[in-house]
Amino acid sequence: NAGVTQTPKFQVLKTGQSMTLQCAQDMNHEYMSWYRQDPGMGLRLIHYSVGAGITDQGEVPNGYNVSRSTTEDFPLRLLSAAPSQTSVYFCASRSGQKKIYGYTFGSGTRLTVV
Amino acid sequence: AQSVTQPDIHITVSEGASLELRCNYSYGATPYLFWYVQSPGQGLQLLLKYFSGDTLVQGIKGFEAEFKRSQSSFNLRKPSVHWSDAAEYFCAVGRGSSNTGKLIFGQGTTLQVKP
Numbered sequence: 001n002a003g004v005t006q007t008p009k010f011q012v013l014k015t016g017q018s019m020t021l022q023c024a025q026d027m028n029h030e031y032m033s034w035y036r037q038d039p040g041m042g043l044r045l046i047h048y049s050v051g052a053g054i055t056d057q058g059e060v061p062n063g064y065n066v067s068r069s070t071t072e073d074f075p076l077r078l079l080s081a082a083p084s085q086t087s088v089y090f091c092a093s094r095s096g097q098k099k100i101y102g103y104t105f106g107s108g109t110r111l112t113v114v
Numbered sequence: 115a116q117s118v119t120q121p122d123i124h125i126t127v128s129e130g131a132s133l134e135l136r137c138n139y140s141y142g143a144t145p146y147l148f149w150y151v152q153s154p155g156q157g158l159q160l161l162l163k164y165f166s167g168d169t170l171v172q173g174i175k176g177f178e179a180e181f182k183r184s185q186s187s188f189n190l191r192k193p194s195v196h197w198s199d200a201a202e203y204f205c206a207v208g209r210g211s212s213n214t215g216k217l218i219f220g221q222g223t224t225l226q227v228k229p
Contacts, residue, residue: 004157033216040123042204042219043158058216090157102148103217105157 002027006091006106013081013113021076021109023091030096032074033058033103034066036087043090049074050096081113116141118207120220127195128228135190135223137205146208147188148217149179153201161203164188175199200227 007022025032030051035043035058045058047066055066063085065077074093078085088110092103117140127133139145146165150158162173169181179190188205205220 035219040221042118042120042221043206043217044219045216048216092158102160102163103158105150105159107157 004091004093004104004106006089006109008109009107011109011111013078013111015081015083015113017081019078019081021078021089021091021111023074023076023106024072025074025091025093025104026072027093027095027104028071029093029104030071031103032068032091032093034064034074034076035090035092036060036085037090037108038087046076046089078111083113085111086113087111116145116207116218118205118218118220120203120205120223122223123221124224124226126226126228129197130194133190133192133195133199133225135203135205135225137188137190137220138186139188139205139207140186141207147179147181148206148208149173149177149188149190150204150206151175151201152204152222158204161190195225195227197227197229200225 004025033048034046037043044060046064049055049068052071088108090108091106094103119138121136148163149161152158161177162171164171164181171179177192181188203223206217208217
């Protein structure tokens with residue numbers, strides 16, 4: 001089925017470790033985003049991309065890096081994990097056409113930093 | 115700055131009763147508005163969206179929402195709630211004239227359905 005695939009679904013890291021959260025979509029969507037979800041705070045935008053080779057920061061970018069070498073993939077890198085990065089991470093994509101404006105979300109990665 | 119407020123953190127309704135979830139936004143131009151639903155342990159599913167035109171928007175699962183510019187609101191309604199509607203609901207606003215496609219989310223409303 002077409003959609004947004006996130007891996008892994010669960011991850012436990014030790015403080016200071018690095019890792020990459022993977023996100024892939026097969027809908028040829030131009031726009032992709034990473035959000036983190038914390039209780040009582042909704043979803044907050046970390047980084048986003050409007051196409052291959054183009055990325056920009058969202059509301060809470062510190063401690064995270066992204067790159068977009070292909071249309072399909074948008075990995076999120078944690079450089080040195082901190083307990084404050086314990087969260088559920090969602091990747092989303094959407095078409096660049098104006099009227100097709102709904103985002104498709106992945107099922108999320110639950111990250112715990114100890 | 116754009117913002118979205120969902121005043122009700124938690125709502126409990128009886129099965130079969132009507133439902134209204136509130137959403138207020140702050141935005142300087144014409145917003146694009148969305149409602150998403152999240153079941154436990156799942157991703158977000160789009161219920162409905164408003165871009166322009168008719169201010170009453172129909173969505174999936176029997177939900178509808180009404181855009182009221184004068185009140186800066188986009189409340190979600192359902193005439194008769196089913197037990198399967200228990201979930202967390204998020205309102206979001208997008209920048210209509212921007213090419214960034216960024217969404218700003220509210221804090222979410224958790225819906226509990228009593229049998």
